[in-house]
Amino acid sequence: MLYGRERERAAVDALLDGARGGRSGVLLLRGEPGIGKTAVLEYAVAAAGDGFRVVRATGVEYEAELPFAGLSLLLASGLDRLDALPGPQRRSLDSAFGLGEASGGTDRLLAGLATLGLLAELASDQPLLCVVDDVQWLDRSSLDALLIAARRLRAEGVALLLAARDTGAGAEGAGAEGAAPDSPVRPGATAGPLAGLPELRLTGLAEPDAVRLLDDRTGVPLTGPARRRLLAEAAGNPLALVELPSSEADLASGGLALTSRLRIAFHGQVTGLPPATQTLLLVAAAEENGELDVVLAAAAALGAGADALEPAERAGLVTVGADRRFAFRHPLLRAAVLQRAPLQQRLAAHRALGEALEEGDRRTWHLALSATAPDAGLADALERTAARAEARGAHGGAAAAYERAAGLTPDRDGATRRLVLAAEAATEEGKLELAEALAERAGARTDSVFAHALLDQVRAVAHFWRGAYPAAYRLLLDAAATDIEAAHAARMLLQAFHAAWYVGEEPVATVLDRLAALPLGADEPLAPLARHLPAAVLPALGRPAGPLPDVRATAAAARKAGAESPVDLVQLCGATLVLGRDHETLELAAELTAEARAKGTVGVLPTLQFFLAEAELFHGRHRDAEVTATEGLALARDTGQAQWTSQLASLLACLAAFAGDDQRCAELAAAALVPGSAAPAAGEPWAHWALALLDLGRGRAAAAADRLHALTTGPYRHHVGATRAVPDLVEAAVRLGEPERAAEPYERFARWAGAAGTPWAEALRLRCQALLGPDEFAETAYRAALDLHEGVHRPFERARTALLYGEWLRRERRRTDARPHLGAALETFERLGAEPWANRARAELTATGTAAPAPAPAAAASALTALTPQELQIARLAARGLTNRDIAAQLFLSPRTVGHHLYKAYPKLGIASRTELAAVLRA
Numbered sequence: 001m002l003y004g005r006e007r008e009r010a011a012v013d014a015l016l017d018g019a020r021g022g023r024s025g026v027l028l029l030r031g032e033p034g035i036g037k038t039a040v041l042e043y044a045v046a047a048a049g050d051g052f053r054v055v056r057a058t059g060v061e062y063e064a065e066l067p068f069a070g071l072s073l074l075l076a077s078g079l080d081r082l083d084a085l086p087g088p089q090r091r092s093l094d095s096a097f098g099l100g101e102a103s104g105g106t107d108r109l110l111a112g113l114a115t116l117g118l119l120a121e122l123a124s125d126q127p128l129l130c131v132v133d134d135v136q137w138l139d140r141s142s143l144d145a146l147l148i149a150a151r152r153l154r155a156e157g158v159a160l161l162l163a164a165r166d167t168g169a170g171a172e173g174a175g176a177e178g179a180a181p182d183s184p185v186r187p188g189a190t191a192g193p194l195a196g197l198p199e200l201r202l203t204g205l206a207e208p209d210a211v212r213l214l215d216d217r218t219g220v221p222l223t224g225p226a227r228r229r230l231l232a233e234a235a236g237n238p239l240a241l242v243e244l245p246s247s248e249a250d251l252a253s254g255g256l257a258l259t260s261r262l263r264i265a266f267h268g269q270v271t272g273l274p275p276a277t278q279t280l281l282l283v284a285a286a287e288e289n290g291e292l293d294v295v296l297a298a299a300a301a302l303g304a305g306a307d308a309l310e311p312a313e314r315a316g317l318v319t320v321g322a323d324r325r326f327a328f329r330h331p332l333l334r335a336a337v338l339q340r341a342p343l344q345q346r347l348a349a350h351r352a353l354g355e356a357l358e359e360g361d362r363r364t365w366h367l368a369l370s371a372t373a374p375d376a377g378l379a380d381a382l383e384r385t386a387a388r389a390e391a392r393g394a395h396g397g398a399a400a401a402y403e404r405a406a407g408l409t410p411d412r413d414g415a416t417r418r419l420v421l422a423a424e425a426a427t428e429e430g431k432l433e434l435a436e437a438l439a440e441r442a443g444a445r446t447d448s449v450f451a452h453a454l455l456d457q458v459r460a461v462a463h464f465w466r467g468a469y470p471a472a473y474r475l476l477l478d479a480a481a482t483d484i485e486a487a488h489a490a491r492m493l494l495q496a497f498h499a500a501w502y503v504g505e506e507p508v509a510t511v512l513d514r515l516a517a518l519p520l521g522a523d524e525p526l527a528p529l530a531r532h533l534p535a536a537v538l539p540a541l542g543r544p545a546g547p548l549p550d551v552r553a554t555a556a557a558a559r560k561a562g563a564e565s566p567v568d569l570v571q572l573c574g575a576t577l578v579l580g581r582d583h584e585t586l587e588l589a590a591e592l593t594a595e596a597r598a599k600g601t602v603g604v605l606p607t608l609q610f611f612l613a614e615a616e617l618f619h620g621r622h623r624d625a626e627v628t629a630t631e632g633l634a635l636a637r638d639t640g641q642a643q644w645t646s647q648l649a650s651l652l653a654c655l656a657a658f659a660g661d662d663q664r665c666a667e668l669a670a671a672a673l674v675p676g677s678a679a680p681a682a683g684e685p686w687a688h689w690a691l692a693l694l695d696l697g698r699g700r701a702a703a704a705a706d707r708l709h710a711l712t713t714g715p716y717r718h719h720v721g722a723t724r725a726v727p728d729l730v731e732a733a734v735r736l737g738e739p740e741r742a743a744e745p746y747e748r749f750a751r752w753a754g755a756a757g758t759p760w761a762e763a764l765r766l767r768c769q770a771l772l773g774p775d776e777f778a779e780t781a782y783r784a785a786l787d788l789h790e791g792v793h794r795p796f797e798r799a800r801t802a803l804l805y806g807e808w809l810r811r812e813r814r815r816t817d818a819r820p821h822l823g824a825a826l827e828t829f830e831r832l833g834a835e836p837w838a839n840r841a842r843a844e845l846t847a848t849g850t851a852a853p854a855p856a857p858a859a860a861a862s863a864l865t866a867l868t869p870q871e872l873q874i875a876r877l878a879a880r881g882l883t884n885r886d887i888a889a890q891l892f893l894s895p896r897t898v899g900h901h902l903y904k905a906y907p908k909l910g911i912a913s914r915t916e917l918a919a920v921l922r923a
Contacts, residue, residue, distance in 0.1 A: 262332050490515065763789050
C-alpha cells in the first residue's frame, strides 16, 4: 500500500497510459534506501493489471560479476520469441544467455539492440511493463544492454520502470531545465551510465502520510517521546518508520547513519530465528538468482532442511513466488544477513552453493569465492569462465574472473599472465583505474619483456581515453620497439598512430616510419594495412612515400591474410581520405558499413559512418551525409563512444553551416567541443571549421579568417578537416585584404594536392591561385578549375568556384560574362539547400543588373527536405521494397518504430501509402 505519493502515482500512470497508446517510455526512480522505490514499482505492477504483460528483475549485490545475469532473469519468459529477431541479434542474445556458442564475440551495442528487439516482440500482443529494481547492482553487461534499449524505445508500447539508489549527487532540483513546470519527472541529473534518463527522485513522506504509516505498523503503537523521536529520525523514510526499533531505549542508538541503523534492526530480527533458519537465510543471501531449489539443496548440505524456511516466511522476512524464486523483503535485509555472518560461515555457504549447482560459470564462481588457498584446477576453470565472458562481450566479468583466477594460481608466472589478461579486459570495459592497478601488480611480478610491453599497452589505452595523447603515444612507441614479435608490434604501432594523430605531425611521421620498417611477412593479417598507411599519410605531411595501392586491393589482401573485417580495415577508410582518395573511401566505407550491419559488428559502425559521411560530404551529397552522420551519432551516444560522438556532432555542425542553420551549427559545435572521456575533444578541428564556414557564408570574413588560420597552422593542421579548410582560409583572407595570412597554408595545400593527384584537388588549388593572384592569371585559373570540376561530381565546390569567378568578372565590369556563372551557382546552392551561399549568389547576380529569382518558397522545395534524417533513411529503404521488419533489422530499430516514422513521413510527402514512395523519391 502506498501512503501519499500522489506525484509518483501520476508519473507511473502517465507512463502506463503512454504504453497503452503504443508509445514507449522510460522512468528512473531515485532515492535513498527504504524511501519507497520498491513500493512504487509494486504500485505500477498492480496498476498495469491484466492489460499488460509484465517482466521484472532485481539487481543483486554480489561478489562476482556474472555476465548478463540480470538481463537473462528479466527476459527469461520471452526466450521463446528469440527466433523472431534478425540473425545477428538472435545470435547475440543466444550467446549472452549461454544458449549458444559465441562466435567472434558479442558486440555490446548489438546485445542492447537485440534487447530492444525482444522487448518490442514481447509488446507486440499487448503493452509491456518492464520493471527493474536495484539497477545499481545489475551486472554491467546487463545494464549496458538495457540502457541501450531504453534510449531507443519509441513506439513499441513498452513502459520501462527502473529504480536505483540515490547516489547523493544532489539530484534535488538538478537537471530541471526543459521539463514542464508541473511535471515531477526531470531529465536525469544522475552521473554515470544512468545519465540522461528521465528520472523522479523520491523524498520522504509528508508528515500526515508518515503518521498514518506509523499508526498502521504492526505491533504496539508508539506514543509520547518515542513516537516523536522516531518520526523525527525517520524523516519520512517508510522503511525506517516500519523497521526501526519501537522502544525509547532502542532508539537511543542515534549516532549511526540511517542505513546502518536499518541493518542493525534487521540483524535483530534475524538473530531471533532458529539457527537452521539463519543458515538457510545466509545461503539464500549468498545465492544471486533466488533459485529456491538451489538454495534448499545447499542449505541441506549445511544441516538446514526445507522446514527451516517456514519461520522466515512467517516473520515476513522472505517470500517465495509462484516461479519458485526466493526474495528478501528488502535488499538491506539481504545485506544484513551477509554482513552479520562470520567469514567461515560465508565461505561454507558459497562452497555448498557451488556443489549444489551443475557444471558451469556459476558453480565455478561460488567455489572460487569459497577457496582459501591456491587451487590450480579451480584457477583453470575460472580462466575458462573469463574467456567465455570475453566472448560474450562482458569484459568487466572477464576482468573479475581473471583477477580471482590469478589469486588462486599456484605458480608465479601463471598468476602474472592472468593479471595481464585481467588488466586488458578491464581496459576493454573502460575501467581504467582498475586496469592500471592490475597492470602495476602484474608488472611488479615479472621481468618478461613481452608482458611489460602488453602492460604498457594497457596503460597507454588508459592514457588515450583520458586525453593524455603524448603519454599514450610514447608508451606504445616504446612498447613496440622492444623485443617482441612484429605482428604484436604492428598492432601497437597502429594504436600509436591513433594517439600520434592528436599529438602532431612529427609523431605521426615517426610511427609511420616504424610501421614501414617492420619485418612483417606477407601473410600477417595487418601487413597490408601497415604498408598502405604510410604510403597514404606521409605525403600529407610533406614526406615522400612509395606508390599507393588501390584501397580495395589492400582490403582484399588484408582479408586474405586473416585480418578481422571490418574492424581491422577501418583505418584504411581514414587513410585514403587523408590523401584525398575520397571516391575510394566512399566505396570502401559503404562496403564495410554494410558488412558490419550484416555481421552485427555494430560497435565499429560510428567510426565507419564518420568516414562515410565525410566522403559523402566531400562529394556534395549533403543530405546523404546528414543521414549517415545522424545515425552514427545516435549509435556513438548509445555506446558512450565519446571520440566519435564529438567527431560526428562536429561533422553535422559543418552540414548545418552549409545550410545556414546558425543555431543548430552552434549547438552541434558546442556539443562536439565538450571533452568526453577523451580531452581535448576529438571533433575540435571539424567544429572550428564548421563555425568558420558559418562565418564565411554570412560574410563575416574576419571571424572566419581568425578561426581558419588557427586551424590550418596549429597542431591539427594535418587533419582531414584542417587540410580541406585551406581554400576557405584563402577566400576569407583575400576578402579581408590580408592574403599573406593564407600564404603558408596554401603552399602546404598545393603540395598536398599534387600528391593527391586528383582533378578535384587540383581544381581547388587553381581556385586558390586565382584568388591569391596575380590578377592577370586569375581568369585562366578559374576557367581551368571549372573544367576540372566538370569531370567529378562535387556540385557544391563547383558552385563555389563559379560564384567566385562570377564575382571576379563583375568586379572586372564584365557583367554579361558573370551572369551565367552566378546563375549556375545560385541554382546549385538552392538545390543543395545552401542558404547563405545562395543569398551571396543572388546578391551578386542582382548587382550585374539582372533581376535574380526570388528564393524558392518552402512549398516549392523538395518534399524530402521536410523529412528528418531518420524518416528519409526509412523512406528510402521502404521504397526499395523492404518490409518494416527488414528495415528495423538494418537500422537497429523496432518494426513498430519504423512504422511510426513512415506514418509521420507520408503526410510530409503528400502521399497516403507505401506504394507511392518510390515515385516520390524518384521525382
